[in-house]
Amino acid sequence: MMIWKPSIFQLSENVHQINLGGTSVVLIENAEGPILVDAGFKWSAKALNTSLNLLDYELADISSLLMTHFHPDHTGAASVLVENGVKETAIHRLDAPIVSGKQNMPGLMVTPVLKWLTNPVTKYLVGNPVEPTTLLQGGETLKFPIPINVIHTPGHTLGSVCYHLPTEGVLIAGDALSKRFNRLSGPSKVWSQDWAQGIDSLSQLTAFDYDVVCLSHFNPIMESGKKKVKDFIDGLR
Numbered sequence: 001m002m003i004w005k006p007s008i009f010q011l012s013e014n015v016h017q018i019n020l021g022g023t024s025v026v027l028i029e030n031a032e033g034p035i036l037v038d039a040g041f042k043w044s045a046k047a048l049n050t051s052l053n054l055l056d057y058e059l060a061d062i063s064s065l066l067m068t069h070f071h072p073d074h075t076g077a078a079s080v081l082v083e084n085g086v087k088e089t090a091i092h093r094l095d096a097p098i099v100s101g102k103q104n105m106p107g108l109m110v111t112p113v114l115k116w117l118t119n120p121v122t123k124y125l126v127g128n129p130v131e132p133t134t135l136l137q138g139g140e141t142l143k144f145p146i147p148i149n150v151i152h153t154p155g156h157t158l159g160s161v162c163y164h165l166p167t168e169g170v171l172i173a174g175d176a177l178s179k180r181f182n183r184l185s186g187p188s189k190v191w192s193q194d195w196a197q198g199i200d201s202l203s204q205l206t207a208f209d210y211d212v213v214c215l216s217h218f219n220p221i222m223e224s225g226k227k228k229v230k231d232f233i234d235g236l237r
Contacts, residue, residue: 155198
């Protein structure tokens with residue numbers, strides 16, 4: 001049995017990365033109500049609420065849910081949030097049919113042997129369907145009091161996006177970036193639909209300014225984030 005305890009990184013004045021055990025979400029404190037980026041696994045709601053309480057919030061306070069991609073460790077508890085009053089749910093239009101249940105979730109692993117072993121259990125990880133209220137395209141700015149730039153970075157999934165918070169100096173990278181041997185890396189080859197496309201799409205991240213990079217499955221990069229991303233991309237060339 002995995003023992004979980006709350007772990008919260010303050011990324012900037014208004015942004016917090018919340019570890020949920022095996023994955024994480026991001027809370028953006030916002031004048032119109034807190035925004036959550038990603039929802040965790042379908043069993044993550046209790047751990048999320050415990051962590052929110054430490055920040056003087058609860059599930060019912062969340063005003064909007066923004067999702068980075070359709071994988072169940074990022075969208076599993078979305079339906080629980082909707083049941084608790086979240087009115088706005090947003091995801092890229094290419095991933096939306098999977099979250100809404102109109103399209104079956106594809107196998108998550110692409111390596112042949114692992115695909116054969118693990119993809120049959122995918123259905124047990126999927127949360128209840130949610131119909132997104134907002135379909136993202138990429139390239140738009142969401143007009144919250146804290147503005148959020150949407151960056152379409154396809155590859156990990158076709159509709160993967162990163163969220164850039166210019167006033168906070170934060171890039172929420174989802175699974176578009178990871179770490180390998182404690183060094184910045186691209187999306188996981190094992191879990192990505194099109195890893196080469198995922199690597200190619202990272203060049204867009206150098207067009208924005210940020211110091212902090214939030215990674216869904218790793219501790220955040222807290223300084224010189226853009227330089228480290230650019231150095232990584234340059235090294236690929």
